[in-house]
Amino acid sequence: MAGADDGGREPRSRLKSLIIQLRHALPVAGAFIALLVIWQAVTRLAGIPDYVLPSPTQIAGAISDEWRQLLVNAAVTFAEATAGFVLSIVVGIPLGVAIVYSRWLDRVLYPLLVASQSIPKVALAPIFVVWFGFGLLPKVLIAFSIAFFAIVVNTVVGMKRAPVEMIHLMRSFGATRMQIFLRVRLPVAAPYIFAGIKISATFAVVGAIVGEFIAASSGLGYLQLIANNNFQIPLLFGILVLLSVMGGVLYGLVVLLEWMVLPTPLRTVRADEAGATL
Amino acid sequence: MTEAAARPPGGGASISISHVGMTYQRRGARVDALTDVSLDIAAGSFVSILGPSGCGKSTLMMLAAGLYRPSSGELRIDGKLLEDCFTDAGIVFQTDVLLPWLSILDNVVMPARIKRLDLEAATKQGRALLAQVGLGGFEANYPSELSGGMRQRAAICRALLCEPSVLFMDEPFGALDALTRERMQADINRLWAEHRKTVLLITHDIEEAVLLSDEVVVMSPRPGRILRRFRVDLPQPREPAIRRDPRFHGIVDDIRALFRDAGVL
Numbered sequence: 065m066a067g068a069d070d071g072g073r074e075p076r077s078r079l080k081s082l083i084i085q086l087r088h089a090l091p092v093a094g095a096f097i098a099l100l101v102i103w104q105a106v107t108r109l110a111g112i113p114d115y116v117l118p119s120p121t122q123i124a125g126a127i128s129d130e131w132r133q134l135l136v137n138a139a140v141t142f143a144e145a146t147a148g149f150v151l152s153i154v155v156g157i158p159l160g161v162a163i164v165y166s167r168w169l170d171r172v173l174y175p176l177l178v179a180s181q182s183i184p185k186v187a188l189a190p191i192f193v194v195w196f197g198f199g200l201l202p203k204v205l206i207a208f209s210i211a212f213f214a215i216v217v218n219t220v221v222g223m224k225r226a227p228v229e230m231i232h233l234m235r236s237f238g239a240t241r242m243q244i245f246l247r248v249r250l251p252v253a254a255p256y257i258f259a260g261i262k263i264s265a266t267f268a269v270v271g272a273i274v275g276e277f278i279a280a281s282s283g284l285g286y287l288q289l290i291a292n293n294n295f296q297i298p299l300l301f302g303i304l305v306l307l308s309v310m311g312g313v314l315y316g317l318v319v320l321l322e323w324m325v326l327p328t329p330l331r332t333v334r335a336d337e338a339g340a341t342l
Numbered sequence: 343m344t345e346a347a348a349r350p351p352g353g354g355a356s357i358s359i360s361h362v363g364m365t366y367q368r369r370g371a372r373v374d375a376l377t378d379v380s381l382d383i384a385a386g387s388f389v390s391i392l393g394p395s396g397c398g399k400s401t402l403m404m405l406a407a408g409l410y411r412p413s414s415g416e417l418r419i420d421g422k423l424l425e426d427c428f429t430d431a432g433i434v435f436q437t438d439v440l441l442p443w444l445s446i447l448d449n450v451v452m453p454a455r456i457k458r459l460d461l462e463a464a465t466k467q468g469r470a471l472l473a474q475v476g477l478g479g480f481e482a483n484y485p486s487e488l489s490g491g492m493r494q495r496a497a498i499c500r501a502l503l504c505e506p507s508v509l510f511m512d513e514p515f516g517a518l519d520a521l522t523r524e525r526m527q528a529d530i531n532r533l534w535a536e537h538r539k540t541v542l543l544i545t546h547d548i549e550e551a552v553l554l555s556d557e558v559v560v561m562s563p564r565p566g567r568i569l570r571r572f573r574v575d576l577p578q579p580r581e582p583a584i585r586r587d588p589r590f591h592g593i594v595d596d597i598r599a600l601f602r603d604a605g606v607l
Contacts, residue, residue, distance in 0.1 A: 230439055233435075235427045236431050237453045237456040237457060
């Protein structure tokens with residue numbers, strides 16, 4: 065039989081797909097800059113006082129005036145959020161895998177875990193402070209308690225996604241349970257797991273801030289309370305900027321890792337497509 | 343090619359199915375998928391199981407592959423009782439079931455990887471198989487970059503990679519367009535004539551079954567049992583001209599009549 069089909073196309077290279085992704089980011093950047101310009105114009109032209117809504121330049125000024133204090137406290141919050149985030153991954157993925165492989169965990173632990181998510185994590189914070197004191201640990205644990213659930217749920221959903229024919233086929237090759245896990249279930253689940261990790265990256269920052277609101281002597285959450293009491297509204301906004309940068313950096317690191325680890329066909333599921341996350 | 347040269351001694355395994363029944367529970371109700379099915383498939387022969395949808399023919403294949411356990415009866419391959427998954431088999435499903443994150447070549451050599459065989463030799467064989475079905479040059483592509491027919495051909499290459507003694511095919515051409523289907527039927531017939539493995543083809547296409555097989559096993563609607571077996575004594579490998587052969591039409595008409603009597607047609 066002759067090959068009547070058109071010749072094999074070059075598989076799209078990693079670099080090429082990254083460039084395409086960056087090109088998609090351009091309109092977003094444009095819209096963001098436009099928003100800043102409008103914001104600046106409105107606050108100036110309408111004469112809105114800076115204690116109501118500071119202009120972008122006033123916020124930038126506050127950041128440059130207080131940069132040393134911001135940096136020191138940001139480092140604390142970043143450390144708490146990152147620790148909680150890493151803990152979420154280290155606990156969340158194995159727990160998700162265990163739930164898929166253990167009927168007992170699936171029937172008993174999983175429903176309990178889902179039910180536990182109805183507890184507002186903010187309400188847990190004071191209890192964690194009582195149990196674990198005022199140091200880093202309670203913040204890390206609050207960040208973890210908010211962040212890990214998305215990873216568990218996405219791992220479970222992803223692991224269950226493996227088509228039964230794929231499993232049958234692997235068994236007919238004589239594959240062991242471990243081989244089926246590594247060669248089918250894990251790759252099928254990988255995009256979902258990454259979607260969960262992306263959500264958890266931003267949640268971890270939220271968790272750290274919540275912890276600092278309750279009891280802290282450092283960190284951006286603590287600094288925010290101080291700025292609020294001192295009526296330093298531009299600084300308050302400056303802290304917001306730093307927090308979103310922090311969430312963005314963690315998120316970006318996950319995207320980078322995903323881009324390095326996953327082959328092209330698995331890099332298509334987006335966080336908003338993974339479902340069952342929040 | 344003379345007929346004698348086209349029929350070298352078979353390298354396949356024989357399959358013996360005796361008094362096999364399959365019952366399962368669906369929403370609390372008992373469903374009899376198969377009742378008392380007995381069938382002997384000679385080593386190296388091409389046998390089709392033909393029946394209406396829902397007659398349990400796919401279940402029969404899964405049982406023969408050891409992927410399901412029968413509720414009653416027993417299955418033997420080369421006389422050996424089948425107690426676990428039969429790993430000297432190649433399976434082709436209706437969908438290609440290629441792993442989307444692996445290249446075509448990596449998919450094709452997957453059986454060798456799982457069985458921890460020599461990967462270099464497997465890669466060489468995989469490339470040769472792909473070239474045989476017109477997929478040379480597509481080794482590095484992902485499945486999503488190929489058409490449905492091309493993907494299914496890659497799936498057949500994967501099934502043939504380790505020279506399995508039995509090839510199981512569950513409606514392998516069902517999802518393909520008519521032209522691609524005809525071409526792949528010819529491919530399968532040629533590959534089988536070359537490799538002479540035992541083939542069990544599950545299909546609901548009468549012409550397809552008669553065109554390819556040495557023997558057509560016709561099954562009744564659920565609960566599935568064997569209605570009749572037809573020998574197809576036409577020369578192998580089958581030429582396209584066989585579709586005009588009166589003997590071909592004779593068997594096709596007989597099977598149609600049987601289905602009409604069974605209330606299927």
